[in-house]
Amino acid sequence: MKRIIPYAHELLQEVVQDGDVAIDATCGNGHDTLLLSRLVGINGEVHSFDIQEQAITNTSQLLKENHVTNVQLHLDGHENVDKYLHDKAVRAAIFNLGYLPGEDHSIITKPETTIEAIQKIQDRLVTGGRIVLVIYHGHEGGREEKESVVSYCEALDQKHFEVTRYEFINQINRPPFVVAIEKRK
Amino acid sequence: MKRIIPYAHELLQEVVQDGDVAIDATCGNGHDTLLLSRLVGINGEVHSFDIQEQAITNTSQLLKENHVTNVQLHLDGHENVDKYLHDKAVRAAIFNLGYLPGEDHSIITKPETTIEAIQKIQDRLVTGGRIVLVIYHGHEGGREEKESVVSYCEALDQKHFEVTRYEFINQINRPPFVVAIEKRK
Numbered sequence: 001m002k003r004i005i006p007y008a009h010e011l012l013q014e015v016v017q018d019g020d021v022a023i024d025a026t027c028g029n030g031h032d033t034l035l036l037s038r039l040v041g042i043n044g045e046v047h048s049f050d051i052q053e054q055a056i057t058n059t060s061q062l063l064k065e066n067h068v069t070n071v072q073l074h075l076d077g078h079e080n081v082d083k084y085l086h087d088k089a090v091r092a093a094i095f096n097l098g099y100l101p102g103e104d105h106s107i108i109t110k111p112e113t114t115i116e117a118i119q120k121i122q123d124r125l126v127t128g129g130r131i132v133l134v135i136y137h138g139h140e141g142g143r144e145e146k147e148s149v150v151s152y153c154e155a156l157d158q159k160h161f162e163v164t165r166y167e168f169i170n171q172i173n174r175p176p177f178v179v180a181i182e183k184r185k
Numbered sequence: 186m187k188r189i190i191p192y193a194h195e196l197l198q199e200v201v202q203d204g205d206v207a208i209d210a211t212c213g214n215g216h217d218t219l220l221l222s223r224l225v226g227i228n229g230e231v232h233s234f235d236i237q238e239q240a241i242t243n244t245s246q247l248l249k250e251n252h253v254t255n256v257q258l259h260l261d262g263h264e265n266v267d268k269y270l271h272d273k274a275v276r277a278a279i280f281n282l283g284y285l286p287g288e289d290h291s292i293i294t295k296p297e298t299t300i301e302a303i304q305k306i307q308d309r310l311v312t313g314g315r316i317v318l319v320i321y322h323g324h325e326g327g328r329e330e331k332e333s334v335v336s337y338c339e340a341l342d343q344k345h346f347e348v349t350r351y352e353f354i355n356q357i358n359r360p361p362f363v364v365a366i367e368k369r370k
Contacts, residue, residue, distance in 0.1 A: 001347045001367050156355045162186045163355040169364070170341045170348040179354070182186050 020091035030059030078117035098136025111148035208278035215244030263302035283321025296333035
């Protein structure tokens with residue numbers, strides 16, 4: 001059955017085209033940023049956010065190794081996305097909610113800032129554009145964030161957005177799941 | 186975003202091969218039976234169940250129009266699947282839980298018999314084989330069935346089965362969703 005990370009990437013690959021603007025809201029080790037940079041191509045641009053210097057350093061290194069030139073890294077919270085995007089139309093964004101794998105597990109994304117970032121990005125989405133949330137919730141504070149973010153997404157007006165959820169439901173170790181928001185006409 | 190019925194069909198298409206045994210546990214108007222008959226080919230066999238004569242009649246008509254010869258229709262509850270399958274290995278099964286569209290809405294699938302059928306089929310699944318449940322739950326009794334069946338699936342041992350759920354979560358009209366069970370090694 002389709003795994004969570006490939007499923008999340010497929011949701012991006014289905015919509016992101018050459019020349020698009022895309023956002024990695026939590027750049028972590030940079031893998032999603034690299035994927036987005038390839039999808040938008042040399043005519044596109046990717047904005048990648050993280051509040052941890054280590055994440056920006058790791059991502060910067062990965063981008064250098066891959067000779068990537070279309071990414072702007074921001075050592076800043078994703079709730080400040082509007083400072084960098086202004087009124088640019090956005091095709092896609094990805095969030096990994098939880099903590100940076102291998103790093104300090106006390107630094108986690110918070111529901112208030114996550115939701116603020118989603119709101120700012122949803123207002124900039126083009127028709128057919130998507131926000132993909134990969135929600136890790138096994139850590140302390142994870143349940144609270146999961147519930148707040150899922151409730152927010154469930155309440156999005158179906159006239160303007162479609163929201164889907166995909167998850168493995170019989171695993172005892174609370175695996176991550178995906179919530180995806182797509183802008184309708 | 187991928188719709189529910191195409192998603193359910195894709196889960197079948199990904200695994201069913203020429204020569205397989207497959208089950209339409211609720212044949213309804215016969216569309217899933219027709220899909221399965223094409224996937225298993227002339228060397229395969231499809232067993233289709235329904236407790237309503239109208240469903241068997243509709244399906245029989247559709248199969249005739251399409252010159253299908255590899256389907257056995259059973260006017261019987263899917264909980265009696267073992268009477269017809271004996272110990273045959275099964276590649277895939279699909280259930281539409283709820284009522285037959287356009288027909289008597291008081292005749293609905295019931296959680297006890299649904300779960301009995303799932304149990305009998307899961308024991309006959311080959312490795313990689315799938316049971317796909319499309320769960321309609323907007324009707325009277327639908328919530329009870331949904332909760333029983335989902336709880337059953339959530340409790341399936343992850344050593345032997347993977348279980349996923351895919352749904353639209355911001356629609357107020359309680360749309361159907363998909364639960365899929367895949368047999369592991």
